[in-house]
Structure formats: C-alpha cells, structure tokens
Amino acid sequence: MGKPSQTELAVLAALSVEPMTGYALREAIVSELGMFWSESFGQIYPALARLREAGLVEVVESSRSRSPVHRLTPAGREHLVALLREPVVAAPPRNGLLLRLFFGGVLGPAACTDLVLDARRRAEETLVRLAEARRSAEVDAGHPQQPYWLMTVSAGEHAARATLAWAEETLDVLTRLADPGV
Amino acid sequence: MGKPSQTELAVLAALSVEPMTGYALREAIVSELGMFWSESFGQIYPALARLREAGLVEVVESSRSRSPVHRLTPAGREHLVALLREPVVAAPPRNGLLLRLFFGGVLGPAACTDLVLDARRRAEETLVRLAEARRSAEVDAGHPQQPYWLMTVSAGEHAARATLAWAEETLDVLTRLADPGV
DNA sequence: GGGGTCATGTAAACAGTTACATGATTTT
C-alpha cells in the first residue's frame, strides 16, 4: 500500500463500527461524520480496493444481495489504531469569508454585512443540526462510545456559538461604519 | 482565462494594496493573511502568468532590480470586485481531531486527552499571534481598512477562545472517563 | 414495466503542495 491516507483512516474507522458496502459507507460518513468529515465515491471505492489488496479489509458476501460487504480484518483493526495515533494533519487555512472581509474596503460595508448575515444564518442552521445530533446521541445513553460522540457535538456547538457572537459584534461595527452619524 | 480561481482572487486582492513581485506576494499572504489563508509558489507564479495574459495585472519594471513587479490594471480591479462578490466557496470539512475523538473508544481516554491538550496548546498559540496582529493593526488607527482587519482578528479570537472552552470541558469529561471513581 | 434507490466503478478535470533547478542581489 502507498502512504497512509486520510480517506483510508476514515474508511477503516467507519468499518470498525460494522461491516458495510461502499455505498453504505458513504451514507454513514455523510450522516454520522458529516459535521466534520466528508468523502466522495471517487475516493471511497479506490480506497476500499487498496485496503482489500493490503489485507486490511475482507469481503463478506451478504445473503440478501450480491453487493460486497466489507469487514475489518484483525490486521485492519491494528492498522486503524496505528493511523489514529498518527498526528492530525492540519489543512492549510482557506477562509473565503475572512479573505473578503479583510479587503472589505473594496466592497463596502453593505456587501460585508450580507456576508456576515450569511455566516450567522449558517451558524444557526448548524446549531439546529447539532441539537438533533445531540438528541440522537443521548438516546444511546450507556453506549461506551456515547461520551466521545458528545465531545464532537460539543466542539461544533462551541464553534457555532463563537461564530454567532462574532457575527453580532461585527454587524454592529459594520452598522457604525456605514452610518457614522450614530 | 479559465474558471475564476481562489488563488487568483487572493493574488488580485493582495495586489490591490500595492504592486509586488511574486515573491513579495507570498510573503505578504503568509504574514498578513496567514491566519486564514495560504498560497504556495507553485500556485502564485502560474496565477500571475494567467492574470498577466488576461490583462488584469501588468508588469512595472522596478528601478533598483530586474525583478518583475506586478500591478493591478483597471480591468484587474474591476475583476477583483466581481470575484469578491461571488459566493464564498465552502471547503468540504476535514477535521482530523474530531474524527479521532469520534472513534475515541478505539484509542482510549489517555490518547484522547493528549489530542485535546494539543488542540488547547495550539489555540493558546493562536491567541498569542492574534494579540500581536491586533496590536499591529491598532497602530494604524484611522486607516480606512483598519476596522476590516480587526474583524478578521476578532473572528480568530472568538474561534480560539471557543476551542479553549471546549478543551477544558472535554478534558474534564475525559478525566472522569479514565477514572470513574471520582 | 417504470421509477426510485442501491450499488460499483472509472475518467477527466481541478486544486494544491513539494521539491527541484537556477540564478541575481545583498550582506557580512
């Protein structure tokens, strides 16, 4: 196998919960990890092929369909632990909102206000989805993984509330910029 | 020119402040926008070549060196405004810390604690750099762009403080997970 | 049998980093 990839980590991790088809893997990643992770089919299928070839996952034929269901092998579980222990790879920052705001003088306060309003709306929507995620995690009280799920939910909530607070503050500044008379 | 690229937006925006060489462009992006943006030479030079060919930037020979200094043309400034008005492109989420934490049961509370401690340390370092950025922006009191610079600094501060608060909360949960006797 | 969903996979295009090759200019 080539270099350990982020996609392979996510695929192995998702398969550690239960064996799945590639299609179900995508659905699970979107619905369970969607707030902080994403994978496309174009990544998942080649990754599964590589992992299969490396003996880290194996195919178990499901009775009710001809679709290949993938399961972690013991070597795969070991490899998953090794990948989880590797340092987090930091993505280079690319924040289009802050880039536009930094050069806000070019666009003017009105257009900047629209940008911030949009960011606030998205943060509010995120909070709604996180509240759902929290409720559905709380249903599984007693599940050994539950505290870990709630940590990721809480991270999203803290970030979204920080965005809301910043947006309020910034809208205030923009109002005074547009109308210095106040 | 091809599709409007993020790199071209950043390059045009940076050149709107003052004409620069490609090298100085990189330095400016790292030092001024480094908290929320990044570009590599491998992106900057081809972008400059495309922008030159499209008549959006022109080369002004500097007297003290043979290096090509790039300046926005009027068409370039128009194009910059158009690009700034385009919707922010959202990067698909890829948070390695939260991915590891979600599957925290595989690694155990001790390794997760290390991950969170590391995140807290990085947030603290970020706050230090942001305090410097705030001070250096406050030196330019009265500059028309200053309020916009401070908005981006404030965004970073809110985010970093949210990370700190989440880290404290999460370290607490992890302590109780590792030692349920308390 | 028609429409929806489940399912696998590939090809093309795009975005981006890293490493390298090269040389001019400035500083010590």
Next chain:
DNA sequence: AAAATCATGTAACTGTTTACATGACCCC
C-alpha cells in the same frame, strides 16, 4: 569571496470532486 536572501519558474505527485456509464433490485 562566501553566505544569506530574494526571486522565478517547472515537474511530479497527491488528493479530491464531479460527471458519467452501468446495472441490480424493489415496489407500485
């Protein structure tokens, strides 16, 4: 004169998305 920094550019590689081609299965 050597070393550091400024400067430009390319090539190879990696990762990723999107669109497409294909078809099985299920229910109405």
